Amino acid sequence: MSFSQKKYRLRWGVVLTLLSLLHVGCAQGNEATALPWHMPQQADAIHLTWVKGPPQLQAFNQIDQHLAGFREDDAVLAFRSEQWGMLLDPRQMTIERLTVTKTADVVLELLDWSKMQQTWALSQLELSAEVDGKVYHAVAGPIPPLKDDYSYSPIHIVESGDWFQHVAIYDLELLDADGAKLPAKVWLEIRAWGDRCLFEWCVEPENGKSLELQVGLKSQSLQSAEFAKATGTRVQLGLDFSDESIRPIVVDDQSVQISAVATDTFALGQPKIEYSAVNDAWEVILPKLDWPNKNVAAYNSDLLDRISHYDLKLANTTDAPRDVCLRFIHDYHPATGYVPMLLDTAGKQTGLPLQNSKNWHDFRPHPYYGMWFNITARLTLAPNANVDFKYIVAHAQWQGVPASSAAQLSLVGWGYNGFWTEMALGSWGESVCIQAGRTMRRAFITDVRPFDVIGRNGLPYDWTSNVGGGDIGKIVDDQGKLITWQGSVREFAMIGPNLSHVRVTERSAKDRMRLQIDSYLPRSNSINRSYFKVKLEVIETVAFNELALFQLGSDYYNEMESTKIAWGNLNGLSGEVSPAAAQWGTVMEPVQLSGEQPWVSLHANAPEPKAGGRAVRGIVIRDYRAELGGKVYDAPWIASARTKKRLNAELVLPPEIKQLKAGDTVEFTVEMDILPFSADAYCGADAALKQRLEATPDSWQLTAFEAQHQQVRINGKAQAFPATYALTAARQQTFTVSSHSKMDTVCVTGLANPDSWKLEELVEGKSVPLGERFKVEAQPQITYVPETGTWTAVLSLVFPEGSHERSFRLNI
Secondary structure, eight states: OOOOHHHHHHHHHHHHHHHHHHSOSHHHHHHHHTOSEEOOOGGGOEEEEETTOOSOOOOOSGGGGGGOSOOGGGOOEEEEESSOEEEEETTTTEEEEEEOOOOSOHHHHHTOHHHHHHHSEEOEEEEEEEETTEEEEEEEOOOOOTTTOTTOOSEEEEEESSSOEEEEEOSEEEEOTTOOBOOEEEEEEEEEETTEEEEEEEEEETTOOOOEEEEEEEETTTTEEEEEEEESSEEEEEEEOGGGOOEEOOOOOSSEEEEEEEOOTTBOSOOEEEEETTTTEEEEEOOOBOOOOOSSSSSOGGGTTOEEEEEEEEEEOSSSOEEEEEEEEEOSOOOSOOEEEEEOTTSOBOOOOOEEEEEOOOSSOOTTOSOEEEEEEEEEEOTTOEEEEEEEEEOSEETTEEOEEEEEEOOTTTOOOOEEEEEEETTSSOSEEEEETOOGGGOSEEEEOOSSBOOTTSOSSSOOOOOOOEEEEEEEETTSOBOOEEEEEEEEEEEOSSEEEEEEEEEEGGGOEEEEEEEEEEOOSSSEEEEEEEEEEESSOEEEEEEEEEEESOSSOOOOOEEEEEEEETTEEEEEEOOOOOSEEEEEEEEEOOSSSOEEEEEEEOOOOGGGOOEEEEEEEEEEEEEETTEEESSOEEEEEEETTEEOEEEEOOTTOOEEOTTOEEEEEEEEEEEESOTTTBOSSOHHHHHHHHHSTTSHHHHHHHHHHOOEEETTEEEOSSEEEEOOSOSEEEEEEEOSSSEEEEEEEEESSSSSOEEEEEETTEEEETTTSOGGGSSOEEEEETTTTEEEEEEEEEOOTTOOEEEEEEEO
């Protein structure tokens, strides 16, 4: 589409080399070179972050007063792919730095603020409008006091994921050389891909006069100056940053031909194909669907297994490889938990990574507010290739069980300028949301809701109440000031349907620590069970007054009124207390957790009606290792605090530890269990769970049971989540999986091809194809991993009552 012939030839050479490495044997290698299309490379990915941390946080306590208000000096957005990078100040309306130097580690570079300032080139962004002979330049407009509107932000993160970024900056002003203001609606939109960027400069004058608009980017050290002019209200400058150079995008909307057909009877029309100049991408605009509302619930229970199907054809009409940026624009369907997938013509998953961006917020009438769903993909077509795909959307369930899904959730129409990730089981409400940067209510874990319970309207398959709030890595220094996490880089590793996985990597203020958080939501047929795998690394000594490794219920986000906290391990209960009432602060001194699989429960909540949709919260520490000052610790301590009167649970370090030293590390995995409040509120099919809820509702016993029944063993070795079987070189290999859960997740990694393998279960000496005994196991999730050029198969394995171990044979 928008690339030079030189890049096509270079890229395709890399493609063929990689493909030959991925297949064993001469015949397979020759076959690989004939493949008509290829997966995106890691170099195609692009990331976006508030490199100095979000410029606004909600700050109400003494520890965070230094962060109150909109901090103009911290408003710097960083874009970075392996091919180019840019530092944008959306308040000064400047591009501070630009680079077209390649990097092999985008995340590491985005975490090094000083290096970006030292090695990226000084650059200049020009935004001007000329009317009646006067030239006006863009400046940022004033920020209203946050006390008047604490969620206001002129910077909107519209779409953000691994492949495409879209940022809109509003409420700009135009001033001439004398400071006179041109009355107009003024804004800038930036759309970025891994190899290019598009600037759309928009001015709508109140007097309706004709404008001469100009947008330009220049850098003396990069020997580049590119400009675009237009008469009217909009002008766009598109720049190609590939091959370590800067040049205008050459639009090619003719070389690739695309068609799509909706094959379902409930599709009320056919897709339309359009080339979007503002996005520099092909868009497949999907038709409306017949989506009857059975009742007022969020999801129609008659359509749990609905899957939308579209036949897709791509054709490259040239003799050179063509890179295709493809976007699927959905019409209405239930919003919270759909899973898009691209299949081959045989109906097998390709594993092509898809960016899922969506919104449903409509409280504030901004552009891009309201409900929308945009799916973004990249792939390369071979010369003269014709490729058939099937694009499908699993709307709620996969193989008869509620699917797991993950997506970027835009906050346009709600407020703030943060990066939200929403994960769901099924499609009748969020299951767990995380927030890189902790913009809203200063929490990493935000909205959390129970699963398979009666909703707020008294119906199943409906939104339930929010029981969320939590944080990871809350540290207050020895001067009593909260240490912020900055430069948060979010990576979507998996978006369902069996497992969702999102990684966030951050650095602390002053670059003294690194924090990596891998968040998981597996498919479930029982409760909302999520996992957080955390690694804290200390670069320079940090003295602290407070340090919470994990908060169940954070300072400003704690939505349940629990009165008791209990803790124990596989052997049962170790302690239970009812901490004293307080407005803020510690209400239970730290207690060391001990034994295998320690757990913590918050329970004995205020009573509520069945339709309240509330929950019992608990955590299980699935693994833990801390190296502090040369000493190894194998379990954390537990403390409890009151946050706005509400009780929380905090994993903390031993009380004698008052500082983190250079070289210290803490690694742990927390399972967060959100359990139904009572048996009459539960509407799922797990009879054993219902019996436990009848016997011990709203109790510590619920979390204790989860601690005992969730850990997977592969070939007899205990696995921290996610349980993983790494492929060996053998053409045939066997392994056993054991669990006391009804269903558990296992990842098979290192597959060289999405479909050149076969997994069978060994049952009484016979080989049984996966999915034959248990339908829910059919068609495991297939995910391509661009970093390694391999695929991962995610299995949801069933363990029926009385059967705790199963044997499998993998044929490659």
